[in-house]
Amino acid sequence: MRKVILGLFATALLVSCNSNPDGFSIEATVNGEIENGTKVFLKKINEVNQPVDVDTTTVENGKFVFKGTADSLDLQYIFIDKLQGNIPVMIEKGTIDVVFQKDSLGFAKVEGTEQNELFGKFLDNSRSFSKRAMSMRSDFEKARASGDLATQEALQAESMEMQEQAKNFELTYIKENPNAYVSVLILERVLMSKGLAEDEISKIYEAFTPEIKSTATAKRIEKQLSLTKSTAIGSKAPDFSAPTPDGKQLALKDALGKVTIVDFWAGWCRPCRAENPNLVRVYNKYKDSGLSILGVSLDKTKEEWTGAIAADSLTWNHVSNVQYFDEIAKLYNVRAIPAMFILDENGVIIAKDLRGPELESKIAELMGNI
The missing domain is CATH 3.40.30.10 (Glutaredoxin)
Structure with a gap:
């Protein structure tokens, strides 16, 4: 009888801890003093590429929490009143842990769920390119101020080479991570900028997992690729x-x-x-x-x-x-x-x-x- 009671207790505890299996919880901790009551905004980018509020909360004793449903994967952003920058967060089912310094939101650690772990690895590599670009930009300004044309030309060549390396890194990442939501976001940007042949984009898209293909971003890519095929050389021009x-x-x-x-x-x-x-x-x-x-x-x-x-x-x-x-x-x-x-x-x-x-x-x- 005692075992039955303990079993029921464990089941009840499990249900209470997972009362919203389709939801997400963002639990954030800030290092550095932020006044209690400071507003925090969770935003998403709308169809005209503008940030719009999804939810608001406040900082209390250096912490804040967002809770909500996660019907599908989405990239959203945390903004904090009077602080510069934002924290990108992959919205998905589970508990998302966020830890950051008040003066460097862009370097927040976002962990606890699969997509945020994958996104974090991508960002770590991307930041290394950004750091190199900033350093080269500083060196270029110094060379221009001193009239050093040889150094300027060398830095321009190095910058072009780095841009190619960054592009290759992104393409390698999305091919190696077909289960990452950031991969489909990158592919949509590549498609819209015509940065890759359409047949290559189609191959990458087809390798995505069913979960990634079910996202709104993937469906936009699928529609765009369909439109592209209908006006490809060799196709019958759509009548109008x-x-x-x-x-x-x-x-x-x-x-x-x-x-x-x-x-x-x-x-x-x-x-x-x-x-x-x-x-x-x-x-x-x-x-x-x-x-x-x-x-x-x-x-x-x-x-x-x-x-x-x-x-x-x-x-x-x-x-x-x-x-x-x-x-x-x-x-x-x-x-x-x-x-x-x-x-x-x-x-x-x-x-x-x-x-x-x-x-x-x-x-x-x-x-x-x-």
Whole structure:
């Protein structure tokens, strides 16, 4: 009977200690005096890359605690009133222990859960690169002040080499740690900056564990890769339609020529406007041979759009929703302009993002083969 009672007691104790199995607890200790009642903020980055409050608490006797649910992995940040910097924390199930000095939040020790341990190892290596960069920057300023050009050139070369080493470290880390949430965060940045070939990014993504693939960040990468594949060379260009300057609807399929240029541009885009004379020259040279151009404007107003068409003498087909980076831009994975897709007579993408002499040379080659 006594054993049964003890067993029940142990079970009850286990349940009480784990009353929120889906939650997290951040238990923080600060070394250095901080006034009781000092506000502490737990923040996350929203969809427009701005920090927003998730929770608030206060420091009491050098300690503070955050508790909450952990439905999925997330990177959040601890900010403390009147102190500089922040403490990045991986939000996941379990107890997360944080210890830090009041004057160096960025060097806090965050331990106790798997993702924070993995993140800590990544940060330790990243900080070594940051330390070297600061040292080189200081040495460069001294060399510039003394007019030492040889040292400046040597430091610039060393800096470029270090940047390559840092990039290689990150790529090696994410390949060796497919179970780390920081890996998927790095991969998303690499994808958005086009720092790696898309097929290589796909291979890395496929190696991630199911838990990492289930995160919102991984799902964004998956969607982006899907969009990229749909507009890769060799793919059929996605069809779309939008209003012309006179208000009629025009679809891509109805604007195809023997060769078609789909040109994403805008009146406010200086590089686009600078390229327009070359595009006009190419169009005038090959339009009678079957070259078609469909301009897709990302302008915000019709006046700006049509004014630029007239000013630059753009006599080909034009469409625009006049909604900046609209659904057509998203369909084609266009995040910056100018952006260009060259299609064959069947609407298959055969080249992308050519400008100047490269564009003219490619169009001459294609028209000559028809």
